Amino acid sequence: MDCASTPWERVRQRLREEIGEEKFTSWFARMDLDALTGDTIRLSVPTRFLKSWIQDNYLPRIADIWAEESGARRRVDLSVRNAFARPVALKASAPREVVTERPETRGPQARQPDGRAQDSRAQDARAEARPADARPDSARSAEGRSEGRESAIVGDVASGSPLDPRLTFESFVVGKSNSLAFAAARQVAEAASGTAPIFNPLYLHAAVGLGKTHLLQAVARAGALHGRRTTYLTAERFMYGFVAALKSHSAIAFKDTLRTIDTLVIDDLQFLKGNNLQQEFCHTLNALLDGGRQVVVAADCVPGDLEHLDERVRSRLAGGLVVELGPLEEDLRLEILKARYQTLTELHRGFTVPAPVLEFLARCVGQSGRDLDGALNKLLAFNQLTGEPVTLEMAENAVKDLIRPTDPKRVRVDDILRVVAKHYNVTRADLLSQRRTATVVKPRQIAMYLAKTLTLRSLPEIGRRFGGRDHTTVLHAVRKIDGLVSSDRALAEEIEVLKRLVLEA
Template structure:
């Protein structure tokens, strides 16, 4: 490829990226497209690369047509998008099977099986850093989530102290509490602490094999390994880590949950540190085997409670100081106090409240005042007195009301005395919680989201035809929200 051809392709890629950003929005673009690179355009095939196997697979499966359309606006001859894995600036094998003409011998060391595409040593993955392995090296670590940026208070001081101790012990090749299980509702800092542990341990000892995985990421790689017939290699890789951090444990299900149980047992036997975070105590994770829940409960279980006023004020003050440093924008003490008193849900809503006021100031030119905060944050404040209903609460209430054992609601039984209460429970979960349909399905015995949608629509129709049922469900709603 000549210099002029290379320059033309770079300009083309710049235009395509701009179209994608305008099409999908800033957030989606940053998540899935920002780290893609154009390698070359040969004939009618666009060759792109991504830094992780997960990103390759996800973009190829979900966005290939959109990318193709963006290219065709400039060049109608483009027919295919081909995404490869990029390692240290180079390309490795494609995610699609190679044709016989493309196949070539792969050099391996010590007679290793070349079909097992697993890095020799898992490493901490940092965003904005040159990738050193594929997606099996873990989920991306957020560089902003360190111990220094964590706002401490009475609600989270125990969890913070334990997290610091874990990082210090891991760097010194010792284990204090194992496993450690941190749980809280959303937005109270679980993920921040796991990221901070990874950062601190890696900085103290860069040779440590540290893996941070979300439950979805863990499931993706286990399923992919099974499909590649390299599950043994995946298990062997995972058991060689020094520090394993699993986030959003409540989403783990199926065979990958069983595999996590085996991995947990192996790591604990080998005195390797394991830290898990979830939105409920171990005993409430019904998708996990009883032995796994017992193992998790037998370690150190650390809850993070709801934030008190002082901690909320500290969080808002920290965010306001960041805004002042970046934009020169002043948040009066009265506004900070108002946000801390009015927004009582969780830390993300506090950040969101500050962001809304920044946007309101920039768009309207209004000074940041309490009246502006009252107007801008009205919906956050209206919801502050509403009780957060959990799926677990719904299961217990429906089980008690209809005299159906809780485990029957989660089972595969199809008898009428079980199906109807189960459908009502799914309807209430959709109506009273912020969980998505797939999430609700997972909590109801690993059901598909289409099953949940069918149940919701079925109950809605029954309520239209049956006034007594409508009153009964409204009563359940009131009891759950009290």
């Protein structure tokens, strides 16, 4: 099979090598190449937060690498996917626009004596279970009521981030790797309003594209349908909401609104940054948990690894039920593909994908649900644009940029310890010991770095496997080697050799 890489893949690969797997996954894994038009490369990311960070830090670098890899310099245009769904109200810099854009239609019964939009909360919770642009007129006009900046911002935050109507429990395919997360999410969403939560907070974590957002949005939707006042917020939207509320002196109303809902669902918590915002999140979390309200959180790591969060928040998050969604196994990938294919055929009559092609995709395409979606979309595009029927040969060609170069090998910490010990002529016991001589410290730090970059293990887990060390020691080692790799070419090459040896072990 031809697996020659495209310029875009090479750009991604070089970025990955330059900044390391972990940073790459956090910042670039969800950046897609949408189009190449004239002299422009059009890229997109799912959130404004990612966009502004990449724009500030990496756009010129991406343009440079593209020029080197493709031989042609192009302008890079980065946009936010699904930007349509984001209400203007949460633009922190433009709260006034909200007021002027909204018609004056609010009825007197909708306001409480304290000036807050109490009556509209249940309605907001129900309405937020629909995508923003699919809401009925009544909900849209409720959104459109002008009552000053304060309640506009508060109301928008209460109605949460938009939900994708496709992300439901019914469309979530359950397998070994995600069954516990699914069962816990369902239990939380379907608990009757007012009953004491059992798993609180429920904390889901997984690598990119393994279904966290899908489950969280399903919780938000089903919770609202079961009469729970539920708000789904990305961490990014929580931050914008709070900053906007501070700017318009409505922070108290903002906090009150969040603290009176039944279920707060926060996605992508790893992106919550900033001391004030962190403290605000901490207070909201405590208030909700102490008040017996349900909190559901998703992030890309265990609570202990959310280094920017206060220790107390991490320990409160860890104190409920923490569940990992594991990598999608091949059977599960096939079931997801079948379900997606079924949906596509309802929309595109005549689009036929033979079973062996679905099996090929399940076996060879990347590990995340997003790769599976991308593969089927590519087949559809090829089929619709060229009229060529989908065959194994056509599929191999159409999705070659999504094929995993090799089957991912599950790297074991033991293999890393053995390879590193042999390479540096020390013993495995030395690596696990408390000895602090330079001949042992550096190999140990390199081994920790490899454990973090080549396995899915968390920092605390790695610490335990390295003689019961604290996760901060591992973090220090990972950062140190990460820093050295970017400045010390010889070390970078040595680490590449070690990686190969570990992968071949």
